[in-house]
Amino acid sequence: MRKQEFFGMAREEAVALLAAAPVVRLASVGERGQPVLRSLHAVVLDHWLYFHAAPVGEKSEAVGNEAVIAADETIATIPSHVFDPERACPATTYYLSAQAHGTLHAVDEPGLKARVLQALMEKHQPEGGYAPITADDPRYRGAVKGIAVVGMPLTQVDGKAKLGQNRGADDLGKVLRFLWARGEPGDPRAVDLVRAANPSVPTPEFLQAPAGARLRCAMGPRDLAEAVELLAGQYWNVDVPRDRIARAQVSSSAWVGARDEAGALIASGRGIADGARCAFLLDIVVAEAWRGRGLGKALLKLLLDHPQVRGCRRVLLRTRDAQSFYKAYGFRERVELPGTEMVLNR
Ligand SMILES: CC(C)(COP(=O)(O)OP(=O)(O)OC[C@H]1O[C@@H](n2cnc3c(N)ncnc32)[C@H](O)[C@@H]1OP(=O)(O)O)[C@@H](O)C(=O)NCCC(=O)NCCS
Structure with missing residues (x-):
């Protein structure tokens, strides 16, 4: 070829x-x-x-x-050192x-x-x-x-x-890990595009998900209608109009999700975060048919590791009944504010 x-x-x-x-x-x-x-x-x-x-x-x-x-x-500049510690030749741009x-x-x-x-x-x-x-x-x-x-x-x-289609699986693994670690504004989307263009590349560790589910690092306007569908019935959104739910997703600093093999959206979660001090996680949901299979954990892990969230020393969220789900990731109930709020201090 x-x-x-x-x-x-x-x-x-x-x-x-x-x-x-x-x-x-x-x-x-x-x-x-x-x-x-x-x-x-x-x-x-x-x-x-x-x-x-x-x-x-x-x-x-x-x-x-x-x-x-x-x-x-x-889409992303890929520096030479991703592939070779000395030679400048492999430097490239995906576009x-x-x-x-x-x-x-x-x-x-x-x-x-x-x-x-x-x-x-x-x-x-x-x-x-x-x-x-x-x-x-x-x-x-x-x-x-x-x-x-x-x-x-x-x-x-x-x-x-041009999204790395000329590279083998090992090199593409390096590209995906590099983009996620670098975490510049377009890099989460670049991860999704490189994976989509190279469907046979093995799933990197940070994107591991239960069989049949595929995590997405950067949800966007094309995901919006399905995400609103997943979120509109949830207890914390009952009084929130759909257009507000939609605006909140696209305005978030981090918005991740998952699709099934048929391409349907099956999970979504977002964070508003400053990348350094404080993040607030919201609208975390897994489609009913997928609950209890580990997808929520995989989604939360990805969201906590998102470039905008991972550096934050304080991660907040509110939950009515999923405390034990978040506790597994180190979240604790906030003693200074009794009620539904939890905080992860790190
Ligand atoms: C909460 C939610 C996102 C978890 O997703 P999931 O894919 O079902 O979770 P997982 O399969 O990864 O399970 C993770 C663990 O959390 C536990 N867990 C799941 N949902 C829980 C809940 N609502 N309350 C307490 N524990 C829960 C599971 O039992 C599991 O424990 P285990 O590892 O010991 O078996 C999902 O149940 C959901 O969408 N619920 C409705 C919306 C919601 O409440 N979102 C959270 C708002 S803050």
Whole structure:
């Protein structure tokens, strides 16, 4: 197998990367054949990528020409010493990248122009606070007419996910342990992505879980709906609206979880933590069908070892009836505050 073949990315993932990128880059040629390279806000609608432009300028000049539009995301830098104590050669960066090739088309139809502009607003000003853009709204008619909108059909799209696929199991084990130990902000997510890209890599010790369960170091927006489903019925959340439960998960400093072999979310736990002094653990839950099999322990161990939590000297949580579960990890009831609070001093 050629090296390149390791890194292929599914077309939908490449399109998703282009769609989600805060900024994409456009390479094309202008009227005089001069090279054009621009950074753009772009949206994907109905298998086309669109951006807006001034009616006069290099972006509009490129209409009718071939172009490449690209996006990328750095996942983690991997220093050489992970693989070799002396040689610099193995230093690398793990990343995702995607590019679309095609011809640029001017969009003249006001309804579609307005849809593109509205989609750009929804992407970059998701909180709203404006009247939605439509072509026949008198507040926008002039603007829709005056702004150029350019599109490229997403027929030729490819991507690359460089996540260690060219490395053997031993090296990947080193990478996973290094990322977890380094614990920079993107590193827990990098652990999850490297494992997902290399499904046969043995599970490192810090991710050991009961058979059939797979721990996740960095839960995110894609996990949200299922996590809220697990949490909404729990006794401490009965009066908490679902959107608040959701906001709390994504705003946490540490959010870990687990999925079963079919991909369903079966556990979730989070912490708000300063990485050095104090952490508070919340919303720790295991799906009913999975309770009593050791998954809660594995989840708690991972959460306590999370880079944002592991350095904290004081770890707090509240529980109504799971004291014995936490005591096994050194938590004690707080004597200075009788009641439901427990604290782990370390
Ligand atoms: C508490 C919870 C997360 C534990 O998860 P789990 O996967 O069932 O736990 P494990 O299988 O890893 O069991 C860990 C140990 O804790 C004990 N334990 C589990 N739940 C407990 C509870 N609610 N109270 C007391 N002990 C409990 C188990 O008996 C087990 O003991 P053992 O090792 O001596 O056999 C899970 O039961 C749950 O989601 N409960 C409902 C939500 C909840 O109460 N969350 C905690 C809020 S603070």
